[in-house]
Amino acid sequence: MTPLPFWSLLAEHREAGLVVSVLVGFAFGFVLERAGFGRAQKLVGQFLLTEMTVLKVMFGAVATAAVGSVVLAGVGLVDLRAVADSAASATWIWPMVVGGFVVGLGFVTSSYCPGTSVVAMASGKLDGAATVAGVVVGTVIGGELLAIPAVARFNDSGFLGHLYLHDLLRVPPAVVAMAIALVAVAAFVGAEKLERIFGGEQRPGSPARPRRAVFATLAGLGAAGLVTLALPRGTAAAPAAPARVSAAELARRVLEEPWKVRVLDVRPRDACAAARVPGAECTPLDTLASLYLAEVAPARDLVVVAASDLAALPAEVRAYRGKALALEGGFEAWKAYALAAPPPPAPGAGAAELEAWRLRAGLQAALTGAKAPPPPPVAGAAPVKRKAGGGGCSG
Amino acid sequence: MHELDIARHSRFVDPQLHVWGWEIPVYLFLGGMAAGAMILTALMAARPERSRVARWLPFAAPVLVSIGMGALFLDLANKLHVWRFYLAFRWTSPMSWGAWILIVVYPVTLLQGLAALADDQVEWLAGRAGPLAGLVRAGRAFALPRERALRTWAVGAGIALGVYTGILLSTLGARALWGSALLGPLFLVSGLSTGAALLMLFRVTPEERHFLARWDLLAIGLEVALLALLLVGLATGDAQSRGAADLLLGGRFTAPFWALVVIAGLAVPAALELLETRLHLRATWVAPALVLAGGLSLRWILVAAGQL
Numbered sequence: 001m002t003p004l005p006f007w008s009l010l011a012e013h014r015e016a017g018l019v020v021s022v023l024v025g026f027a028f029g030f031v032l033e034r035a036g037f038g039r040a041q042k043l044v045g046q047f048l049l050t051e052m053t054v055l056k057v058m059f060g061a062v063a064t065a066a067v068g069s070v071v072l073a074g075v076g077l078v079d080l081r082a083v084a085d086s087a088a089s090a091t092w093i094w095p096m097v098v099g100g101f102v103v104g105l106g107f108v109t110s111s112y113c114p115g116t117s118v119v120a121m122a123s124g125k126l127d128g129a130a131t132v133a134g135v136v137v138g139t140v141i142g143g144e145l146l147a148i149p150a151v152a153r154f155n156d157s158g159f160l161g162h163l164y165l166h167d168l169l170r171v172p173p174a175v176v177a178m179a180i181a182l183v184a185v186a187a188f189v190g191a192e193k194l195e196r197i198f199g200g201e202q203r204p205g206s207p208a209r210p211r212r213a214v215f216a217t218l219a220g221l222g223a224a225g226l227v228t229l230a231l232p233r234g235t236a237a238a239p240a241a242p243a244r245v246s247a248a249e250l251a252r253r254v255l256e257e258p259w260k261v262r263v264l265d266v267r268p269r270d271a272c273a274a275a276r277v278p279g280a281e282c283t284p285l286d287t288l289a290s291l292y293l294a295e296v297a298p299a300r301d302l303v304v305v306a307a308s309d310l311a312a313l314p315a316e317v318r319a320y321r322g323k324a325l326a327l328e329g330g331f332e333a334w335k336a337y338a339l340a341a342p343p344p345p346a347p348g349a350g351a352a353e354l355e356a357w358r359l360r361a362g363l364q365a366a367l368t369g370a371k372a373p374p375p376p377p378v379a380g381a382a383p384v385k386r387k388a389g390g391g392g393c394s395g
Numbered sequence: 396m397h398e399l400d401i402a403r404h405s406r407f408v409d410p411q412l413h414v415w416g417w418e419i420p421v422y423l424f425l426g427g428m429a430a431g432a433m434i435l436t437a438l439m440a441a442r443p444e445r446s447r448v449a450r451w452l453p454f455a456a457p458v459l460v461s462i463g464m465g466a467l468f469l470d471l472a473n474k475l476h477v478w479r480f481y482l483a484f485r486w487t488s489p490m491s492w493g494a495w496i497l498i499v500v501y502p503v504t505l506l507q508g509l510a511a512l513a514d515d516q517v518e519w520l521a522g523r524a525g526p527l528a529g530l531v532r533a534g535r536a537f538a539l540p541r542e543r544a545l546r547t548w549a550v551g552a553g554i555a556l557g558v559y560t561g562i563l564l565s566t567l568g569a570r571a572l573w574g575s576a577l578l579g580p581l582f583l584v585s586g587l588s589t590g591a592a593l594l595m596l597f598r599v600t601p602e603e604r605h606f607l608a609r610w611d612l613l614a615i616g617l618e619v620a621l622l623a624l625l626l627v628g629l630a631t632g633d634a635q636s637r638g639a640a641d642l643l644l645g646g647r648f649t650a651p652f653w654a655l656v657v658i659a660g661l662a663v664p665a666a667l668e669l670l671e672t673r674l675h676l677r678a679t680w681v682a683p684a685l686v687l688a689g690g691l692s693l694r695w696i697l698v699a700a701g702q703l
Contacts, residue, residue, distance in 0.1 A: 018650035022658050124679035 010086070011260055011299040029119050038123040040111040047108065050199035052191035056206075060214070063184035066177040067221040073173070074228025080173060082298070082321065085162055090295060093158035110134065161295045174225035181222040185215050242313040244328040245303055247337035248356070251363055253303075254278050262300040264288070266314065267307050267331060277305055277327075277334055278367070288316035298322025306330045338363050341370065415702060418470035420694040423560045424589070425463030426497075427582050427690065429456040430557030431590020433504055435610060437549035439594075439603065440511045440542075446600045450516060453508035453549070455593065460500050460556075489562045496555050503552050507545040510538035557583035564701065571639035572701040575628060581621040585690050588614035592664075592686035595678075604678055608668045611686065615665045622657070642700045652696050660689010 009017030035057045036042045045051025073080035107113050110131040112120055117135060120128025145151045166173040192206065245253075253261045254277060263280035265272040272282035283291060293302070298321040304313060308330040317324050327334060342360040345353050364370060436453040439445065471477060480494035509517065509531065517535050521528040538545060561582030564573040591611035595604055629640035643652045664682040671678055 015645070015647075015649040019653045019658070022654040026658065026663050122679070122681045124677065124681070 010297065028115075029122060032116060032119045033123055037116040038119040038125065038128065040120070040125075040127060043111045043116060045199075048198065049194050052195050055191050056188055059184045059187050063177075063181045063218055064221075066180045067218060067225055070174045070177040070225035071221055071228060074225055074231065076231075084164065085295075086297060088162070091158075091160040091163045092156065093160055095155050095157065106131075106134070106138070161292065172229050174222075174229055177225050178222035181218040185218060188215075242304075242310060242324065242326040245325040246328045247333045248360075250277065250303060250327055250334070251338055251359070255363070260300055261303055263303045263305060264291075264317070265305045265331075267305070271307070271331075275335070275339070276331075277303075277338075280305060285314060288314055291316070293317060294319035294321070296320075301325060303327055305334065308332050339368055340364065415470070415698055418466040420691070420698045422463040422467045422470070423563070423582065423694045423698070424691045425459045425466070426560045427557055427586025427694070428589040428593055428687075429459035429463065429500070429586075430553045430560070430583065431587040431614075432456045432459065432593055433500070433549050433553035433556070433590070434587060435590050435594060435607065436511070437507060437546040437553070438610075439606065440507065440546055442606070444602075445511070446603060447513065447516070448598050449600075449603050450511050450513055451508075452594055452597065452599075453504055453511050456504045456553075457501055457508075459593075460497060464497060489559060489566050492555075493559045493563060496552065496559055499552050500556060503545065503548045506534055506538040507542075507549045509535045510542040510545055554583060557586040560586065564697065567701075570701040571629070571632075571635040572642065572697065574636075575625055577621055577625045577628065578697075581618065581625060582694075584614045584617040584621060585693055587611075588618060589687055589690035592683035592690075595683040596680055601678070605672065608672065608682075612665060612668055615661050615686075619657075619661055639700070642703065643696075648696050648700045651692065655692035656689050656696065659685055660692060664689070 009020060032038065036053055037057070042051055042053055046054040069078065069080060069083060072078045073083075103113070110117065110127065112128060112131045114132075114135050117128050117131035121132050122128075146155060164173070166176045169176065188211075250261075250263075254263065258279050263277050264283045265276045265280040266283060266285050266288070269282050269284055272280070272284075276282065293316050301322060302317060302320055302324040303326070304310060304317055304324065305327045309328065310326040310330065313324055313326060329336075337360070341364055342357055345357045349357075432452065433456040436449075436456070439449055440453065468474060468477065480491065481498070483491070484495060485491040512520070512535070517531065521531045524531045558579040561578035561580070564570075565575055565578040567573050588611050591607045591614065595607050595611070599607070626640055626643065629636045630644065632640075642648045664685040667682040667685075670676060671682070
């Protein structure tokens with residue numbers, strides 16, 4: 001667990017996550033606008049090599065984020081992989097190659113990319129608004145095209161999972177970040193040379209003093225990231241026995257917060273199809289590999305339901321980066337808890353006991369279709385006295 | 396799922412708490428915006444120089460009030476009995492106050508608008524008014540010598556209308572979220588801010604826009620202070636009030652409230668309007684549009700959260 005639990009913004013702190021994303025969105029738009037990305041001329045200048053602001057700003061942002069996140073991860077403040085997995089999509093190589101060309105075509109035609117078109121629209125530019133409309137229409141058409149089986153097949157082809165340069169090159173992330181920072185500095189210097197060649201001699205270069213400060217900060221942070229490689233770090237030992245969740249607790253969770261839990265039923269498909277925990281997916285052991293549990297976002301807790309108690313979680317489930325639990329006693333325990341009529345509480349039972357019974361009886365009624373017995377009378381409540389005589393209608 | 400068996404949340408068992416739908420927040424939004432527009436156009440009319448567009452703006456309030464009353468009418472259970480509001484005045488009932496305030500708004504804004512127009516604009520209007528041309532000219536003749544008094548009346552009626560939209564909620568004291576006397580002033584300043592934002596969407600001159608932006612900034616500042624007081628008051632109150640505060644501080648309305656009202660509706664437009672003046676940026680519709688969205692969200696969230 002890191003001090004900045006990034007994933008919690010998608011799960012238990014989702015409300016805070018939404019607020020944070022709105023804040024970040026406005027800040028991002030503001031920075032883009034101030035960098036001049038709301039002006040088509042500036043963006044087109046990038047393709048004509050007369051105005052390299054886009055390259056400089058974007059490369060600067062990439063290098064800052066790269067060295068910043070490896071330093072934070074290096075000192076143990078964030079989980080780099082969790083941040084990277086949520087910030088970057090997994091790789092589907094062929095659709096991404098095609099999609100890259102389509103976006104590039106749109107970029108050259110409108111001179112905006114989706115983000116900068118929103119910025120341009122917000123600064124009152126009609127061409128920006130037209131581009132935003134185009135993005136919306138294109139997204140809808142793209143979504144509708146997925147209904148064609150051939151397109152859907154292509155859309156899912158070439159899946160490679162999450163690919164990172166540091167995994168491919170087998171070096172620590174900090175080395176890659178340092179290299180990116182150096183390339184960014186070189187690109188910055190090279191871009192200004194290109195600007196002078198294509199944009200004319202009179203183009204003013206960027207002021208020297210802030211430029212030196214930026215370069216020094218990038219180099220310093222990159223070096224700090226490398227230094228963190230030397231820090232000692234704890235080894236995460238896999239627990240011997242899986243963490244367990246009781247049938248009662250699971251029932252409460254699938255009813256009250258189903259968005260925080262994902263239930264995988266690993267019994268044979270027939271047994272699972274006959275009866276299972278509400279919302280459970282029927283995933284026999286041999287199909288677990290196709291769920292890519294190591295790749296999916298660890299936002300929800302996994303609960304594995306086997307026929308009886310599990311001695312150890314399957315390897316595919318252990319690869320999951322979030323919390324993985326086993327149902328205590330397996331499906332037998334669930335059957336005994338949720339599918340059998342609970343014994344009525346003893347007279348004079350406390351409020352908590354009554355509430356537990358009510359939940360269990362309701363669950364059994366809902367899952368089996370059996371009629372729930374009437375709730376037991378609350379101890380100590382005075383019997384309702386009927387008025388003598390009554391009105392004509394009460395009989 | 397047999398929810399009746401498990402949670403007992405059923406309209407057949409428990410009394411229904413959610414009785415106000417989209418009509419009420421929309422009406423409160425339009426009413427507040429009309430109040431703000433009335434106050435600000437009356438203040439603008441007192442300025443020596445006015446653009447031709449600004450002279451038309453007093454007529455925004457009656458249009459907004461009419462649309463808002465249309466929404467309110469849709470909410471009435473016995474629509475044919477609406478005239479009964481005007482057979483009596485009950486000074487203890489905010490709805491009775493509101494019904495009469497809404498009636499006062501029309502003559503005041505229309506006459507003030509006629510007084511604010513230039514002569515050729517009045518002729519243009521009379522030319523298009525058909526059989527009402529005589530009425531337009533008579534109204535203008537009546538309003539011109541009383542322009543000053545009409546402006547005062549417009550500011551007064553605007554304040555009454557703005558405060559009333561908040562009091563309408565706060566008299567329902569059993570709802571902890573609405574049971575605060577701060578809702579009246581809160582809705583008034585929010586109405587002032589949305590009214591300024593609405594007027595900024597028209598092609599007023601840069602000076603007039605600057606005038607409106609200054610009022611908007613003042614209103615936003617007051618609104619932030621009142622919202623903070625409201626939340627502090629609720630969070631330090633009894634269990635019910637704390638429950639109401641929790642809806643906005645961690646509960647299910649947290650994200651919409653902070654994202655739409657506080658960030659998008661108050662902080663960002665205030666920052667944009669400040670930057671517009673400081674950096675001499677071109678004025679856009681973004682800040683006013685955000686203020687309007689924030690004002691509608693505020694009322695929508697308060698009305699919805701108060702009915703849980």
